[in-house]
Amino acid sequence: EDQVTQSPEALRLQEGESSSLNCSYTVSGLRGLFWYRQDPGKGPEFLFTLYSAGEEKEKERLKATLTKKESFLHITAPKPEDSATYLCAVRPYNFNKFYFGSGTKLNVKP
Amino acid sequence: GAGVSQSPSNKVTEKGKDVELRCDPISGHTALYWYRQSLGQGLEFLIYFQGNSAPDKSGLPSDRFSAERTGGSVSTLTIQRTQQEDSAVYLCASSPGRTNTEAFFGQGTRLTVV
Numbered sequence: 001e002d003q004v005t006q007s008p009e010a011l012r013l014q015e016g017e018s019s020s021l022n023c024s025y026t027v028s029g030l031r032g033l034f035w036y037r038q039d040p041g042k043g044p045e046f047l048f049t050l051y052s053a054g055e056e057k058e059k060e061r062l063k064a065t066l067t068k069k070e071s072f073l074h075i076t077a078p079k080p081e082d083s084a085t086y087l088c089a090v091r092p093y094n095f096n097k098f099y100f101g102s103g104t105k106l107n108v109k110p
Numbered sequence: 111g112a113g114v115s116q117s118p119s120n121k122v123t124e125k126g127k128d129v130e131l132r133c134d135p136i137s138g139h140t141a142l143y144w145y146r147q148s149l150g151q152g153l154e155f156l157i158y159f160q161g162n163s164a165p166d167k168s169g170l171p172s173d174r175f176s177a178e179r180t181g182g183s184v185s186t187l188t189i190q191r192t193q194q195e196d197s198a199v200y201l202c203a204s205s206p207g208r209t210n211t212e213a214f215f216g217q218g219t220r221l222t223v224v
Contacts, residue, residue, distance in 0.1 A: 032212075043203075087152075091211055
């Protein structure tokens with residue numbers, strides 16, 4: 001069964017304190033793994049797509065990596081404006097839908 | 111360019127009434143998704159449209175839910191005889207097509223059934 005598990009559920013960091021969010025997945029043939037950011041009251045905002053193990057993508061303080069079983073979203077020297085819920089999703093080859101994890105709620109304190 | 115637009119932003123309805131939620135996808139995007147996000151829950155797939163192909167309705171939770179997409183663009187999600195458990199944020203997303211698989215989401219419609 002295709003599924004996505006994200007950890008931790010919540011993460012509190014001090015400004016400048018780097019950390020990583022985890023996304024473990026089980027999928028019958030991976031078409032892509034996606035990271036989104038969601039602010040309260042808003043829709044998910046697309047961040048990255050990763051297609052194959054070993055691939056990495058970067059954007060400002062965020063870096064996403066992918067292995068055959070999990071993905072990490074590394075946050076380097078976070079700022080309070082990075083506070084949000086980060087969602088991971090996978091899309092299998094043979095299905096039309098994205099399977100989403102429950103998200104990691106990140107809170108960065110100044 | 112404009113992103114995915116959903117209306118209304120908020121909808122409060124009485125139990126038993128029908129509601130229609132609208133989604134305007136990004137121009138030129140052939141794929142369209144509806145998802146539901148309940149408080150504290152992950153995103154739940156509802157339905158998928160791709161061009162003129164038959165929609166994938168496998169995520170619709172009951173026959174009270176239906177959706178259509180007119181002219182390969184605007185989509186409407188209809189919920190008949192609403193129940194309190196239908197209260198959630200309904201999110202629409204669009205994607206350029208089969209090979210470009212990123213989906214871009216609208217702001218959502220918050221539905222409250224009282």
